[in-house]
Amino acid sequence: MDKLTEKDIIERxxxxxxxxxxxxxxxxxxxxxxxxxxxxxxxxxxxxxxxxLTARLIRIANSAFFRASEPISTIEQxxxxxxxNHLRVMALSLSLRDTFPMxxxxxxxxxxxxxxxxxxxxLAKSFAQRLHTCNPEEAFVGGLILEIGLLIFFDxxxxxxxxxxxxxxxxxxxxxxxxxxxxxxxHRQVGAAALSFWKFPxxxxxxxxxxxxxxxxxxxxxxxxxxxxxxxxxALICKESIEWGTLFHKAEEIYNxxxxxxxxxLIATFDEVQQVAGGxxxxxxxxxxxxxxVEKANVSLSGLSEKILExxxxxxxxxxxxxxxxxxxxNDQDVKYTLQAVAHEIRNPLMAVSGFAKKxxxxxxxxxxxxxxxxxxxxxxVRLESALSKMTGSRRNG
Numbered sequence: 001m002d003k004l005t006e007k008d009i010i011e012r013x014x015x016x017x018x019x020x021x022x023x024x025x026x027x028x029x030x031x032x033x034x035x036x037x038x039x040x041x042x043x044x045x046x047x048x049x050x051x052x053l054t055a056r057l058i059r060i061a062n063s064a065f066f067r068a069s070e071p072i073s074t075i076e077q078x079x080x081x082x083x084x085n086h087l088r089v090m091a092l093s094l095s096l097r098d099t100f101p102m103x104x105x106x107x108x109x110x111x112x113x114x115x116x117x118x119x120x121x122x123l124a125k126s127f128a129q130r131l132h133t134c135n136p137e138e139a140f141v142g143g144l145i146l147e148i149g150l151l152i153f154f155d156x157x158x159x160x161x162x163x164x165x166x167x168x169x170x171x172x173x174x175x176x177x178x179x180x181x182x183x184x185x186x187h188r189q190v191g192a193a194a195l196s197f198w199k200f201p202x203x204x205x206x207x208x209x210x211x212x213x214x215x216x217x218x219x220x221x222x223x224x225x226x227x228x229x230x231x232x233x234x235a236l237i238c239k240e241s242i243e244w245g246t247l248f249h250k251a252e253e254i255y256n257x258x259x260x261x262x263x264x265x266l267i268a269t270f271d272e273v274q275q276v277a278g279g280x281x282x283x284x285x286x287x288x289x290x291x292x293x294v295e296k297a298n299v300s301l302s303g304l305s306e307k308i309l310e311x312x313x314x315x316x317x318x319x320x321x322x323x324x325x326x327x328x329x330x331n332d333q334d335v336k337y338t339l340q341a342v343a344h345e346i347r348n349p350l351m352a353v354s355g356f357a358k359k360x361x362x363x364x365x366x367x368x369x370x371x372x373x374x375x376x377x378x379x380x381x382v383r384l385e386s387a388l389s390k391m392t393g394s395r396r397n398g
Contacts, residue, residue, distance in 0.1 A: 005185065006193040012156065025050040029091040043087070044075045052098075053091065056281075057082070063275040083137070097281065100151050107167045108154045114282045116169065116238045117144050122272055124230035126265040131257075133222035142207045142223055143230045145200075149191025149208065156190070157183055170235045170242065173212050216254045229255055233266070236296065237289055244300040245349040252348070259352035263359045266293070271363070290370045294360070297353050298377055304350050305380070308387055311343065346388060354381035 029046055032038045047054055054075060061078035062071050072078060079087060102111050124143030128136040147169055154167060169175060179186040192208035203223050210224040211231070220228070229251070236242045251257045270286055277284040357377040364371040 006189050009152075009156075009185065009190050009193040010197050025053060025091075029087065040076055040079055043079055047075050047079075057087075059278060060276065063272070102281075102283070106159060107164055108151075108158070109167075110151075111283060112238070113147070113151065113169075115284060116234050117147065118273065118277055118282050118284070119234035119237050119269065120144065120146055120227070120230045122269045122276065123233050123265065124226050126268050127226045127229055127257075128223075130261055130265060131226070134226055135223075138201070138204060138223060139226050139230075142204045142227045143234075145191075145195070145204070146207060146227050146231055147187065147191070149187035149189070149194060152194050153179065153183075153187035153190045168239075169231075170239045172231070176211075213254065216256070225255075229257075233262075237266075237293055240292070242296065244296045244353070245303065248349060248352045259348075259355055260359075262352075263356045266356070267359060267363050287368065287370060290360070290364070291373065294357075294370060294373050294377065297356055298373070300349060301353050301377060301380055301384070304346055304353070305384055307346050308384055311346070312387070343388060350381065350384055350388065353377065354385065357381060 025046060029043065032043055032046060047057060057075065057078045058073065060066075061081045066081055072081060097114065100110055102114070104110065121140045121144035124139040125136045128134045128139035150167065150169065158165075158167070165178065167175065176186040176188060188208045188211065192205055195205045195208065196202075203221070206221055207224040207227045210220050210228055213220060213225070213228055232247060232250075236244065236247055248259055248262065251262050252259065270290055273289075274284050274286050357374050361371060361374045361378060364374065
């Protein structure tokens with residue numbers, strides 16, 4: 001088939017292909033909210049025309065997202081709390097959400113897509129708040145619609161064509177490569193074209209061009225970096241096969257986020273997710289997602305336990321029950337350095353798992369399955385920390 005460009009995609013959108021059009025109220029709201037001379041009453045009157053948008057606006061304005069202290073019940077109060085800039089991107093985001101169905105259609109699982117996108121939005125907002133590198137409200141919208149191009153790509157090229165290729169977003173690079181090889185364009189390029197056409201802020205459109213960051217030396221715009229971090233940690237929550245330890249290590253080495261901050265962000269996200277989900281009409285099961293993440297932490301802990309056992313066996317084989325007596329042995333320098341390296345490799349991820357479990361324990365209901373599971377992880381972490389400490393105890397002076 002002919003290969004397409006972003007310009008071709010925009011032309012198709014202009015011609016109104018099979019993708020349902022965005023809400024007329026949302027489009028008009030963007031226009032009014034973008035005008036600095038628009039009045040509060042103008043925006044309020046427009047929103048009143050859409051009962052669904054009205055209810056969702058008030059619900060979101062009262063949600064944990066805005067850390068509301070007092071409940072509000074009117075459109076004008078909601079607009080004042082949300083702010084006109086966030087209101088216009090929120091209106092377009094809600095309209096995009098309404099454009100696409102839930103459930104599964106062929107290889108496209110819309111429910112899974114929006115669940116992952118909502119976690120991306122909340123994580124991006126939290127990263128922005130903690131790092132102070134970009135606007136948290138823009139980060140929320142950027143995370144929510146980061147992969148919106150996949151929905152349009154599916155609608156244009158895959159739906160009804162009998163294609164069974166899995167459209168899961170993880171691993172992202174493999175999906176983008178398949179799209180490019182078969183269609184000459186990938187869903188991130190489609191997303192950039194569509195968001196530009198719908199007049200999303202350029203700073204949000206720019207996020208479409210950055211993904212799979214592997215070096216802290218890469219020059220990434222702050223909002224795009226926050227959204228990419230959110231994408232990876234949303235996958236940690238939503239995908240079964242994501243490895244905990246590798247991603248936490250990347251957060252520390254490339255994103256310069258220590259595991260304590262990361263744990264706080266994950267817990268804060270779980271606190272907010274179901275409140276915001278209602279406004280976006282996304283089905284969420286917070287308890288199930290927490291259990292899934294705890295299970296990944298437990299798998300990581302099992303791997304660390306195996307490494308500590310190997311460390312003990314190696315030390316025992318060479319007559320090195322601990323690091324304390326290594327200075328007495330002249331012919332085992334290679335073994336000594338190997339054991340030190342392995343111990344260092346183990347300690348950081350062990351502290352990350354342990355810290356996550358301890359903080360999560362304080363945030364969970366003690367009667368929940370998640371809390372009980374976390375206690376098992378805490379006990380095992382303490383045991384492994386003790387074993388590692390005995391092997392790597394301070395060497396005697398003199």
